[in-house]
Amino acid sequence: MQIDAKSPNGKPGFKQPALVHTALGHVRKAGDYLPAIFFFSGFIWDALTIGRHVNALDLLIFAVYLLVAGLILFLIARPSPLENSTHRIVVLFRKHYAPRFPYFVLQFLFGSLFSALFILYFKSSSHWLAWLMSLALGVLLVANEFLESQYKRFTLSWAMFGLCAMLLFNFALPFLIGSLHAVWFYLSTLMGAVLAYSLYRNTPQHFGSIQPVGWLAGLLMLAYLVDMIPPVPLVKREVTVAYAINKVGHDYLLTQQVADWWRFWRENSDALKLAPGQRAYCFSSVFAPAGLKTRLYHRWEHYEQKQGWKTQSRIGFDVSGGRFDGFRGYTYKQNLAAGDWRVRVETENEKTIAVYKFTVESVSAAPLTVQRRY
Numbered sequence: 001m002q003i004d005a006k007s008p009n010g011k012p013g014f015k016q017p018a019l020v021h022t023a024l025g026h027v028r029k030a031g032d033y034l035p036a037i038f039f040f041s042g043f044i045w046d047a048l049t050i051g052r053h054v055n056a057l058d059l060l061i062f063a064v065y066l067l068v069a070g071l072i073l074f075l076i077a078r079p080s081p082l083e084n085s086t087h088r089i090v091v092l093f094r095k096h097y098a099p100r101f102p103y104f105v106l107q108f109l110f111g112s113l114f115s116a117l118f119i120l121y122f123k124s125s126s127h128w129l130a131w132l133m134s135l136a137l138g139v140l141l142v143a144n145e146f147l148e149s150q151y152k153r154f155t156l157s158w159a160m161f162g163l164c165a166m167l168l169f170n171f172a173l174p175f176l177i178g179s180l181h182a183v184w185f186y187l188s189t190l191m192g193a194v195l196a197y198s199l200y201r202n203t204p205q206h207f208g209s210i211q212p213v214g215w216l217a218g219l220l221m222l223a224y225l226v227d228m229i230p231p232v233p234l235v236k237r238e239v240t241v242a243y244a245i246n247k248v249g250h251d252y253l254l255t256q257q258v259a260d261w262w263r264f265w266r267e268n269s270d271a272l273k274l275a276p277g278q279r280a281y282c283f284s285s286v287f288a289p290a291g292l293k294t295r296l297y298h299r300w301e302h303y304e305q306k307q308g309w310k311t312q313s314r315i316g317f318d319v320s321g322g323r324f325d326g327f328r329g330y331t332y333k334q335n336l337a338a339g340d341w342r343v344r345v346e347t348e349n350e351k352t353i354a355v356y357k358f359t360v361e362s363v364s365a366a367p368l369t370v371q372r373r374y
Helices: 018-031 034-049 054-078 088-096 101-123 126-148 154-177 182-201 209-223
Strands: 002-006 013-019 233-244 243-246 250-259 273-274 280-288 294-304 309-318 329-334 338-348 353-364 369-373
Touching: 002 101, 054 182, 101 126, 154 182, 154 209, 154 250, 182 209, 233 250, 233 338, 233 353, 243 280, 250 273, 250 280, 250 329, 273 294, 280 294, 280 338, 309 329, 309 353
Parallel strands: 273 353
Antiparallel strands: 002 013, 233 280, 243 250, 250 369, 280 329, 294 309, 294 338, 338 353
């Protein structure tokens, strides 16, 4: 049995065997599940491999994704050299796959970029404003799985490309330069927007609008001003409090309060029982890429009923990037008042890396402690 197929001009064409037709149907049905398969497998892989540390190879792979996405956008706007071909294989490909294939690849590339960026920003977020940024990336990550057909509206495609470019450059430029100065964030945001504008202007046909890229650039800069974006490429590793800290070889040995018995999933408690005059230490570990040298700060804040969170002190310490397990530092305070406390781990320009909350209770007897290595 054979099935008649028509050529692109509507005239009778070649005979397509029923077996081939059936096989193509099964392949197309299987292809409908590919986005979900790629989404879950890619996200699990990124969650396991990204966020513990950031290296140049990760950024290079993401840059290749962005480059391929830009190339696809450029080629879609060009007349196809196979448009008038009557070759059997070309006609089959054009009929069944060509209309969908480039948008499927765009969906995969943007999904891969949003997956990696979501994990990086989520693991670097420790306060509600930064969590909003991570939530927005998470929404885009999930929404991307339903947007394949919408990428034919080129305005969305250019907006997604511009946003990925800006967020990637926000990571890459400070990483390569080795500085967390605010000027690099603004410059990297402009670089991503300019890349999208340049590619748009050089496409043969200007489908869609590029204006949303400018709006997104403005929103990113505003979000950075209000401390909504974590100071990438720093990645928080650990923040905790202790009664004492000693350096033992390459490790830090922390003396901490034992957690309540019902909190079986953790060894130490964040409810400190302090005797008068006793010190409280805050220990933090932050991944910083090789070559990055900066000064971090611990901002000790106490909650007061009428004034809210009030800064008690801001103490700094130097870190140099490149250590796989993160760079560690600590500060301490003495005579802490009873009540709620928090320590904000900040950069020199007061951008928040992490926030750790704990409580203080005044006691006369020493509590039960446990020692842990970091």
